Amino acid sequence: MARRPSRKQAEIEALRAIPAHQRFSDEPPIVVEGLVNRFGDFTVHDGLDLTVQRGEIIGVVGGSGTGKSVLMRSIIGLQAPTEGRIDVLGRTITGVDLDKKIGVRRRWGVLFQGGALFSTLTVGENVEVPLKEFYPDISDELRREIARYKVLLSGLPEDAIAKYPSELSGGMKKRAGLARALALDPELLFLDEPTAGLDPIGAAAFDRQTRELKETLGLTVFLITHDLDTLYEICDRVAVLADKKVIAVGTIPELIETGHPWITEYFTGPRGRAAQGAYEQNKAREADASASGASGAGASE
Numbered sequence: 184m185a186r187r188p189s190r191k192q193a194e195i196e197a198l199r200a201i202p203a204h205q206r207f208s209d210e211p212p213i214v215v216e217g218l219v220n221r222f223g224d225f226t227v228h229d230g231l232d233l234t235v236q237r238g239e240i241i242g243v244v245g246g247s248g249t250g251k252s253v254l255m256r257s258i259i260g261l262q263a264p265t266e267g268r269i270d271v272l273g274r275t276i277t278g279v280d281l282d283k284k285i286g287v288r289r290r291w292g293v294l295f296q297g298g299a300l301f302s303t304l305t306v307g308e309n310v311e312v313p314l315k316e317f318y319p320d321i322s323d324e325l326r327r328e329i330a331r332y333k334v335l336l337s338g339l340p341e342d343a344i345a346k347y348p349s350e351l352s353g354g355m356k357k358r359a360g361l362a363r364a365l366a367l368d369p370e371l372l373f374l375d376e377p378t379a380g381l382d383p384i385g386a387a388a389f390d391r392q393t394r395e396l397k398e399t400l401g402l403t404v405f406l407i408t409h410d411l412d413t414l415y416e417i418c419d420r421v422a423v424l425a426d427k428k429v430i431a432v433g434t435i436p437e438l439i440e441t442g443h444p445w446i447t448e449y450f451t452g453p454r455g456r457a458a459q460g461a462y463e464q465n466k467a468r469e470a471d472a473s474a475s476g477a478s479g480a481g482a483s484e
């Protein structure tokens with residue numbers, strides 16, 4: 184007797200034997216292999232490979248026009264590549280028609296480069312759009328309540344829910360776009376230039392929000408940015424697009440070590456050095472604050 188419980192027990196014991204950080208060793212959420220994108224004679228990507236690991240914020244950088252947005256559009260199935268294979272959350276999405284992608288489409292959220300809010304809808308109604316599309320059967324009341332929660336989660340005040348995009352500042356619009364991207368409780372979040380056009384304080388606040396969301400919701404974040412502060416402050420790894428490929432992926436020190444001219448110029452030029460300096464100062468300030476907190480001085484802001 185009791186065969187079943189003992190087998191279950193054995194499974195639990197086996198799971199316990201695996202270190203915590205290796206327990207969820209499922210496949211990487213995004214795998215791009217041999218991606219080719221051509222528009223007429225113009226080749227944007229030529230044999231691009233990229234693997235994104237679960238739970239990381241991967242920054243994607245590259246000169247303007249190197250194909251960062253096209254890469255993102257390929258991964259979310261909006262751009263059928265000329266060649267190559269893309270797997271997202273364990274499903275191959277290349278060569279599959281849009282309807283078949285629905286199961287996986289609801290597992291990601293996207294903040295597009297331009298924000299792309301519907302100008303005739305309020306912020307709350309904008310967030311309700313994907314809920315209506317993917318969960319048409321939920322009641323109006325529940326849908327409104329979910330949208331409200333997402334608006335607050337994105338760091339907007341309660342009164343922003345009833346506002347129209349034209350009534351919002353640039354930073355608030357980005358947060359409204361973020362709220363909509365979070366509507367379906369995504370596992371993957373795609374952000375295309377989320378801090379472009381924001382003032383430095385607004386940009387830093389948006390970065391903190393992204394980091395917090397990643398940590399509390401366990402998201403994997405694909406983050407296209409030109410913002411060196413963002414790369415230093417919140418990205419776990421950075422992928423560099425150049426020469427129609429991802430030429431390097433790694434932490435910023437690892438990238439600098441490659442000695443590639445574009446990477447060297449980007450990270451060790453005047454702006455790169457300024458961002459690194461600011462990052463190191465912030466780290467030192469945080470360390471001071473936590474040390475004085477630990478000694479009972481009660482650091483406050």
Ligand SMILES: Nc1ncnc2c1ncn2[C@@H]1O[C@H](COP(=O)(O)OP(=O)(O)OP(=O)(O)O)[C@@H](O)[C@H]1O
Nearest residue numbers: 222225227245246247248249250251252253254296
């Ligand atoms: N649908 C399209 N048809 C033709 N060419 C396109 C199309 N989409 C993108 N391109 C071209 O592909 C190249 C890469 O565009 P993409 O928008 O991915 O650049 P990017 O790296 O995101 O640049 P930025 O930093 O300016 O946003 C550009 O030269 C662009 O003109």
Ligand SMILES: [Mg+2]
Nearest residue numbers: 251252253296
């Ligand atoms: Mg772009």
